[in-house]
Amino acid sequence: MLDATTQQVFSQDLPDQQPFCRIQKIEVTPVAFADPPLLNSVGVHEPYALRAIIVVHTDSGHYGLGETYGDEVHVNRLRRAAEELINADPFNLNVISRLVSASLRQDDGQGGHGTGGMVTTTSLDDRVLSAFNVACLDIQGKILGLPVSTLLGGAVREHVDFSGYLFYKWAAHPGQEPDKWGPAEDPAGIVAQARIMVNDYGFRALKLKGGVFPPDQEAAAIEALHKEFPDIPLRLDPNGVWSVPTAINVGHRLESSLEYLEDPCLSIADNAAVRAEISLPIATNMCVVSFADLPPAMDAKAIDIVLSDHHFWGGLSRSKLLSGFAETFGLRLSMHSNSHLGISFAAMIHLAAATENIDYACDTHWPWKRQEDDVIVPGVLSIQEGRVKVPTAPGLGIELDPQALERMHQQYLDSGLRQRNDTGYMQSIDPSYELKSPRW
Numbered sequence: 001m002l003d004a005t006t007q008q009v010f011s012q013d014l015p016d017q018q019p020f021c022r023i024q025k026i027e028v029t030p031v032a033f034a035d036p037p038l039l040n041s042v043g044v045h046e047p048y049a050l051r052a053i054i055v056v057h058t059d060s061g062h063y064g065l066g067e068t069y070g071d072e073v074h075v076n077r078l079r080r081a082a083e084e085l086i087n088a089d090p091f092n093l094n095v096i097s098r099l100v101s102a103s104l105r106q107d108d109g110q111g112g113h114g115t116g117g118m119v120t121t122t123s124l125d126d127r128v129l130s131a132f133n134v135a136c137l138d139i140q141g142k143i144l145g146l147p148v149s150t151l152l153g154g155a156v157r158e159h160v161d162f163s164g165y166l167f168y169k170w171a172a173h174p175g176q177e178p179d180k181w182g183p184a185e186d187p188a189g190i191v192a193q194a195r196i197m198v199n200d201y202g203f204r205a206l207k208l209k210g211g212v213f214p215p216d217q218e219a220a221a222i223e224a225l226h227k228e229f230p231d232i233p234l235r236l237d238p239n240g241v242w243s244v245p246t247a248i249n250v251g252h253r254l255e256s257s258l259e260y261l262e263d264p265c266l267s268i269a270d271n272a273a274v275r276a277e278i279s280l281p282i283a284t285n286m287c288v289v290s291f292a293d294l295p296p297a298m299d300a301k302a303i304d305i306v307l308s309d310h311h312f313w314g315g316l317s318r319s320k321l322l323s324g325f326a327e328t329f330g331l332r333l334s335m336h337s338n339s340h341l342g343i344s345f346a347a348m349i350h351l352a353a354a355t356e357n358i359d360y361a362c363d364t365h366w367p368w369k370r371q372e373d374d375v376i377v378p379g380v381l382s383i384q385e386g387r388v389k390v391p392t393a394p395g396l397g398i399e400l401d402p403q404a405l406e407r408m409h410q411q412y413l414d415s416g417l418r419q420r421n422d423t424g425y426m427q428s429i430d431p432s433y434e435l436k437s438p439r440w
């Protein structure tokens, strides 16, 4: 509780301010939603993706929404943090941040990343803080009658551009009916998938999730996409499973067909070695995933672009700090996405709307989820012509559908899944599958 904990957490007294409202109750609910068999460098997506939904209630009768990873270890951390936040002022984001950190003091920091083993060195405090930061901003916006983008400094764009996120995939999960996307296990399959993305959503940038097949085949897929969509900027992301020589070879081969190459190698040093040899910009959401990674990456001249992600950069307020760093040190910003629902999508849209230098089309998994799988009232967020109109209603501009939340929590209970494990799922289908880094 704030008053008791404050004594331990703060070295000096808080200013004597009467808050407009206080946090009265926080619900943390894990949910699951159907996910296709999307292939990546660590295995394959399981039939359900997990998320945690945060609903923060105030004594003024308002509520705010946050969404984050649904791994059980993470959910337990969220619940511990939630206990600390009772009575806190949702307008004092600095205190919210300190209280979340205080709740994690005894934590060993292991597990609960929710990213299938792909991004594991993010800041624990920032990862747990994020959803609470978003929920508090949602509350502030609702009370003030202002959209979150205004609270973040003001929207500089009316629409946010997104990229069509292409995945190698199977036709179906074992034992299930094929989904509408069909299989994509070669360049022709990827081009067919891209046609659906471009026709249905109008995307004007495309990203291919690589690291699945030998690099020559993935380079051929990019060349096939470039031929089919000569005016659409393309990105390739093998999630760090290439060696330096492989990355340099592919980088040379794709110099004229890619907009940027994402995480060709895993470490800052290896990406720096690649960047020294190729002219393509290198983007990352793997070797720079917290503020502590920025100085060494800049020293090594390893990267040109950071894929921001408010889920692991401490929420929307700290993502604005990242934007200031990028502006100061000449980095560009794009945006990373995991499988997500509408609350995360709204938060991503407000952040990108209010951040001048997030000027690449952002990643989103949005098209991969079924429309009926969400916890918000539908209709506000939709991708048309590759972009989403920024909500202008107060807060995040979305509303919780409590029945949908209940249904999706039941889906979580029934799924039996308690942590994301792409590798384990792949090995249950192909026992010879091994994790390798680098793989090629």
Ligand SMILES: O=C([O-])C(=O)C[C@H](O)[C@@H](O)C(=O)[O-]
Binding pocket: 038, 039, 040, 115, 118, 209, 237, 239, 285, 336, 337, 338, 339
């Ligand atoms: O590096 C990236 O862009 C990602 O990690 C995005 C997603 O996590 C994606 O690869 C996934 O979920 O398989």
Ligand SMILES: [Mg+2]
Binding pocket: 237, 239, 262, 263, 284, 285, 286, 307, 336
């Ligand atoms: Mg990436």
